[in-house]
Amino acid sequence: MFFSSITFVVTLKPEPSSMSFINKSVLLFLITNLVILTSFAQKSIKLSPDKQAIISSVDKHSAELIALSDSIWKYAEPALHEYRSSKILMDYAGQQGFNVQRGVSGMPTAFIASYGAGRPVIGILGEYDALPGMSQKVSSKEEVLKEGAAGHACGHNLFSPGSLGAAIAIKELIQQGKIKGTVRFYGTPAEESIGGKIYMARDGLFNDLDACFDWHPDYQTKADLDGSLSMVDFTVEFSGISAHASSNPWDGKSALDAAQLFADGVEMLREHIRPTARMHYVFSDGGDVPNVVPAHAAVWMWIRDRKQADVEKIYERVQKIAEGAALMADVKYKITLNVGDYEMLVNRTGNMALNSNLQLLGPITYTPQEISFAKEIQRSMGIDTTGIKGVPLPFKETVDDPETGSTDVADVSWCTPDISLIVTTTPDNVPGHSWAVTSSCGLSIGHKGMLYAAKAMAMTMLDLYQQPELLAAVRKEFTEKKGDCVFKAMLPDGPPPVPQK
Ligand SMILES: [Zn+2]
Known part of the structure; x- marks a missing residue:
């Protein structure tokens, strides 16, 4: 963890003569913890015991989830080469008591980790492929870590551990008998190239889900209604x-x-x-x-x-x-x-439930060091130095700026209702697929977003387990929007083009 609200102050070595620095450090330490305690007290008033348990679960596993994301960041394996990245995720899911099906849909790096029995069956997606040529140090300046190597310029090192953290929080509630049903984590490779999820969708792996979740690192935090092309x-x-x-x-x-x-x-x-x-x-x-x-x-x-x-x-x-x-x-x-x-089949009902949980969680808070680091990145990129804001954006009734990119998550959204979240993991207005994303997603700014995403998604998954009428409404919207369209994966015949190891 590069910048931590607590460890940063404790581990910094002040100049021996600089008493004022120590005082400032102590003051900062107290203020930071006061903010944490105050917001915790506010949340505990509004949150149900089960939602509180979700937050505690993600916090309890946070060091392991951060270690997973940092390892995947370092491995930086491009599409269909994610052997080490998928292995540590599969191993961790197994240790947590999930039943892990390794190498699905003809891809050795694709997997499904499931826990529980019966309905509802709620899924959650995780990506872990890096982008070729995007190697970058954790730095506020453009600095290549390894010449010609791949890097996590789309933040997928955070995507999968964040989603797995949510699945684990739900698993613990099933284990304790608080909710009934099944939770399924999908390890989905090669989003940046062949679209691993499309092969998994072609094989019908999402068809028996009652609903599914995904999230993506971004410079904003919101329930994502923007769709995709x-x-x-x-x-x-x-x-x-x-x-x-x-x-x-x-x-x-x-x-x-x-x-x-x-x-x-x-x-x-x-x-x-x-x-x-x-x-x-x-x-x-x-x-x-x-x-x-x-x-x-x-x-x-x-x-x-x-x-x-x-x-x-x-x-x-x-x-x-x-x-x-x-x-x-x-x-x-x-x-x-x-x-x-396909284009994303946005599920407004599910997104509204997600938005309610974002409001419950409130904003992500950053230390002064993290904010100044964010501004340094912006200065290096030549964009406005507005810093970083983890404040959930208001829920929009209409989308005035539809997404102009495409994603294989959209193919899943035609097989089952999919609810999408984006969470702040980079400074304001940092463009996607840039060195600044690789940098931000390898430090505490990214880690905070990842843990926040895990909590928000698990809380909304919990709503679907506990409120059959909400799940029915999500499914009704899905069925109506899908109409009589039959999903047919746009793929060549045959297995996925997995390169020889
Ligand atoms: Zn991405």
Whole structure:
């Protein structure tokens, strides 16, 4: 733990002559603890004994959860390579009495840890993959920890231990006979690449859940109604005939010509798609050398929009463009679906229950050292030095700024109602997938958010176990929103592309 409200003051070595520093330290120590005690007293008035037990459980396990997150941060294993990260999570879940099913859906790093019996069955998701090239020290400046290595620039080192902490708190209540049912933690690899949850959803692993939870590190704290975009990721390959580009170009058929014509067609289409849609691509192969007519070329492309049905329509148009481009250049073409996400099916009822628990918990509090560290990060990034605020944002009736990214959590939300939380783990307005996230998620700012998320989610899970009418309302909204849509995972046939170890 890098900055702790209590240990920081005790372990700092003041200058021998600096009595004022000692006095300030003692004062700070007293104030910090007074704030903690006061807020604890306020909470204990409002919280039910079972919710109080959840808070105590997360606090009791906090050192172990922090150690797990710090280890996963250090391992920084990218998608489908999360062997050590998933192992320590599986081992810890096993030690806590969970029944652990290792290596589900053809992925050695995917697992399910469950406890209890019968209904309701409430799930919670955990991610642990790092982002390639995002290695960074715990520092307020951009400083690479290991050149070329991955780093937790999306905070997934916090995601999984936080969720497991919530599952453990619920498990303890089941164990004590306070609630009945089953709790299931899903270890879900490769969110940043192939989308491990999509393979798990294809296998029906979420279908028997009554509801599910997830959270994500962020610079804000709120019940997350923002949703996410549906997306399809595919590759268009063209193959022609090579020839000397100067001696006999008339004998060649250029795959690159087709790729360029394809891109032109996509640009023409851009005029005729909705403003909510996005199309982005790169030329992943454009031949080898200029003096050979390229026999092979490829374009890697993503299409996004607010609804999967609309993404599907654009995808159909783009496939025709590929066909037309191949016809014009007289070459062959092949389209390979890599992966696709649905849009998030937001569950407002569940989010309202979550919001009530955020209000019960109140804000995350930070030490002056943590706030000044946050401002240092912002200064280094050239953004406003407003610090860090762990105050839960008001519940919004409408979403004016829908999320523009995509996630495989959304695919789970079509199999069972999913309730999403975001919690402050970085300074204000720090962009995602940046060095500052890697840094913040490796120190106490991140740890505090993780423990807070564990408490908020477990308290809301408890509401669903204890209030059948609330769970029924959550499920009613899910069923109505899903309508007659049948979820079909957007994946190529066959097992997930797990690399050889
Ligand atoms: Zn993420």
